[in-house]
Amino acid sequence: MIGKSKIIAGIEIGTSKVAVLVGEIVNGSSLNIIGFGRSSSRGVIKGGIFDFKQASDATHAAIHAAEKQAGAHIEGVYLAQSGAHIDGFYNEASVTVSSSNNLVGAEDIRRVCESAKAKVLPEGRTVIHHIRRPFRLDGRMVADPEYLEGGKLEVGYWTVHGSLNKISDAIHIINGFSLHVDDLILSSLASGVMVAGSEAMRNGVLVIDIGGGSTDFVLYRDGYVVRTGTLPVGGDHLTNDLSLGLRIGRTQAEALKRRCAKAVVDPEDKGQKIWLNGNLAIGDRQISQHAINRICHARVEEVFGLIKKKLGELISPQQVAAGVVVTGGGSRMAGIAETGEAVFGVPVAVGENPAWVTDELRGLEFSTVLGLLNYGLKNENESDSEGGRRKPGGLLRKVTRIFDKG
């Protein structure tokens, strides 16, 4: 692909918005962002598509806007995946090095990887990612064992899988615009690479992306992905909690959440009152800031608590030396870091997209779609170096398999 450019798009069909980012990959090595389109999402709840037609229309509108701005046609799509249907498991395998001189050969590596990935999925499920952990040669962690000397070669994979139906729905929406899905990327992996630097990934960092309908997380250590996960709880839940708790409409609750909700219970807010609509019109009433905070704090604390529980022993101050980074639209809420620190017992920071990102896309709700393009770039130029990422073509095979089965 030398001397050639390819137009790719990162697409996230989220619960609150659909975002489409178009990038041009020049010479397979550099990326220019040339178009952006977004629309209010419809037909998606808790990260999952429930109304195909509505979700499809919203997505097509966003793609159309992005292509128009880019003035180019998209040639391949990197599609984000989230939602309750996504699950994962860890599987390890080991082989005895076969050559007589105990030097690890390519065949040994192939064998150990194949057998670690060989676990059969239940009916109706399909693999989204096989994420490889570092190799271990006689217990020693090595990045690339080939030509090293040793007796026993081990490797583990964190396999992320999802419902075949749900994934094909999303792919069909993209195909419905006559576009081809090059790869499916877990939302957390996409936003993770945007807000966590490589040093943090080496030292250990947990990235939590709080979206509209779901919260995705990814834990890195030694520069590798250790765990990923999704909770079907997001900003919509905070809105709903406020709406039920304060007996206000959903639109009012959403506005109130954005305007003045805090994820931390601050004694100073006791007695403070907030105008519901803030326009002093008839029907406006005062609401206790304390009540708002208690509702939000309970929810945020629970979400963090569930993530902590899911990670179990994997999360400790030693293992996540770089702390926790939160991103996604939900991370905007005041006090989110404080509550996170109380739950995880490690420093929590609100993430930032890289400095090169334009103002329009600086918002943390765009971490995922930016990360998708980043993946696309890597995918296009890393055809030979593996580094835990999929080779081009692997994706294609996966997508074809979905349709063979379906």
Place this chain on the structure above:
Amino acid sequence: MNEQSTPIDSSGANDAPSEDGTQQVPSSRAVRMKLFGIGGAGMNVAARLEKESLGDIEVIGFNADSQGLSACSLNRKILIGERITRGLGAGGDPEIGARVAESARPVFDKWIQGADVVFLTVGLGGGTGGPAACAAGEAASRSGALVIAFAVQPFSFEGPRRQKQADQALIALRKSCDAVIPLPNDILLQEMGETTPVLEVFQRSDDWIVRGVRSLWSILSRPGEINLDLADLRQVFRQRGGKTLYGLGMGSGERCAHAAYKDMLMCPLLHSPEFCARADHLLINLCVGPGFTMNDVHETVNRITERFGRDGHIMMGVAIDESLAGGIEICVLGTTEVDRPSPSATRHRRQALTPRPAQPDSRKSGGERSGAGGHAPKVAAVAKPQQREFGFEEEDRRGYFDRSESNLYEGEDLDVPTYLRRGIRISP
């Protein structure tokens, strides 16, 4: 009769021998009402209601636990399922509860005889309450009575098992009764102060049931200036399986109508925000003090209709209550069709419904008693949507996520607000 049921007439503190009967039924053809307190929690409420001197309601308690039975101050109480539990209760086991309920059917049949309206009070989540209330509801329906159940749902902290049993019982109950008014303890807890003793928290649901029964009783037994009667109630509850909307509000003073409306919006029996609280059939009853103007009535009804109405049936009643000088009590009762369109669709469909203001001469037409056809002004009527079965999952506390798949994690539904599940008081 059968030997499983034994009217208890000894060992109680203040008991009266049960004479099969029809005492206390006033002359002419008044609506005959009975109230069944089922299970321990149901009987406790029933006992309080008996003291409320709602004259023409006959109160009877049913329990599978003879100890609980004798501890209760009700005058009339029946042990059910004795052959199955030997009077020891179902121990929270729904299978035993179902067998108890099955064996009690003839007992319910017998006690329901002659009733036009049967109220059930029950606490869900345990073994006996749910199944027995269903059996009683079915018996009452078979006899042609209108059945209205008040069902207390357990606190989340009582554990996912009880929660699940309660949810299932509620779904079953909706099918066997004309109306089911759930009282989630989680939500009632929100009303309490930080330092409220536990016992009082449990009593809170009783308070609301007492208010609820009293207000229905007054619709049925006291003539209004614009009268509502049993036939109107039947209209509202034409279809089963749907959710019941029920709200009570009180107000007094200068802007009492406004105050009562606001009070009603905060009523825990209503406990859902606008999008899941639109009724296909709506009944509004106002009890007002003598000074209340027709204009105020008109405005209040309009406001309620706007908030809860849909293009369905709306009925209203107004009764003058001398004791409410300068005050007003609102009672709103509605049902949603089982096949309810999505909330967003209904919001667009909403039309301005203007109930016909009552004519001055309708005051005179008051006095008729129930039993005959309905005379309340019916405002708008549209073809009834077709009914389709669909299973309700956990109820009402899910709000926006009401129609989506439940979000279970270790037995907890994450779509339900955390503060409700944790019993965190937010005091809005």
